Amino acid sequence: MESTDRQILALLSADGRMSYTDIGKATGLSTSAAQQRVRRLEQRGLITGYHASLSAEALGHPLTAFVETKAFDPADDDKAARLLEAMPEVVSCWSVAGDASYVVLVQVANTAELDALLSRIRGQAKMDTTTTVVLTTHFRDRTLVAPSDA
Amino acid sequence: MESTDRQILALLSADGRMSYTDIGKATGLSTSAAQQRVRRLEQRGLITGYHASLSAEALGHPLTAFVETKAFDPADDDKAARLLEAMPEVVSCWSVAGDASYVVLVQVANTAELDALLSRIRGQAKMDTTTTVVLTTHFRDRTLVAPSDA
DNA sequence: CCTGAAAACACATGTCA
DNA sequence: TGACATGTGTTTTCAGG
DSSP: OOHHHHHHHHHHHHOTTOOHHHHHHHHTOOHHHHHHHHHHHHHTTSEEEEEEEEOTTTTTOOEEEEEEEEESSGGGHHHHHHHHHTOTTEEEEEEESSSOSEEEEEEESSHHHHHHHHHHHHHTSOEEEEEEEEEEEEEOSOOOOSSOOO | OOHHHHHHHHHHHHOTTOOHHHHHHHHTOOHHHHHHHHHHHHHTTSEEEEEEEEOTTTTTOOEEEEEEEEESSGGGHHHHHHHHHTOTTEEEEEEESSSOSEEEEEEESSHHHHHHHHHHHHHHSOEEEEEEEEEEEEEOSOOOOSSOOO
16 A cells, blocks of 8 residues: 555545545546546445444543453353443443453433443343443544554 | 334444435435435434544454453553554554453454464553454454434 | 546535425 | 625546547
């Protein structure tokens, strides 16, 4: 991958609705050349999609927390991902090495809702939980577009 | 906020490059009405931006990990956010309540790079680290567009 | 990677309820 | 205030080279 492509990735990370014309202007390409590059970046899987970022605060979910979970019975561990996915408050979900099975990031309205969610995780998913409340989100999903080639 | 607006948020979360014409078709609005709604959602801060999602794997950073950090000296805690932000491997950074000061999500090429990064965090930022390697990312930044009004 | 032209789209303005 | 119609300028898209 080359410098122009990396530049395009940086531009589209910053503004996912940028027009091909503007991408062309910024990179010294014609509109159609820019479009072709973008299409190739999509096809090669470097760009996986475009998304509007929504404000959890403005949507009424100002409270963010990490919840580490661990199934009481290790046999239930596989179902857990699906159960967690079914909970709308759970916005991200990772399997991790180490003590916990899953780490999830949740967005809720207040502590009462957090409490209710944790009960549901314990009850439905039969998992132990360890919760860490987020005080400030300094940055999120910042994009790394300096590094290696592809 | 009303049902149409929530629908628009869901559409733009799923496809951030959707045209106003298509949004209109999907919601039963005219192109210009759809455009107006979107503009208002942006102005009211519900939509904070549009971004291309890049594949960390395709970019050569297949290894994801959480790093909990805590400054040796609590007085250094404020500087830490800036130091962490200066490290390109750190893609997300949260301040948290509890034992750690910060939780960061990092994306690196391999364990050697992770090792080097942790050394830098300890050395530069003067922080203790506790690292949890991610095995699978089940989903990330899934959007919550059912909930409350605004 | 570029040119060029047709189709689709964006967006401002004006109108109506 | 919210939806829509229309007109103008852009952008997209698909020929071609």
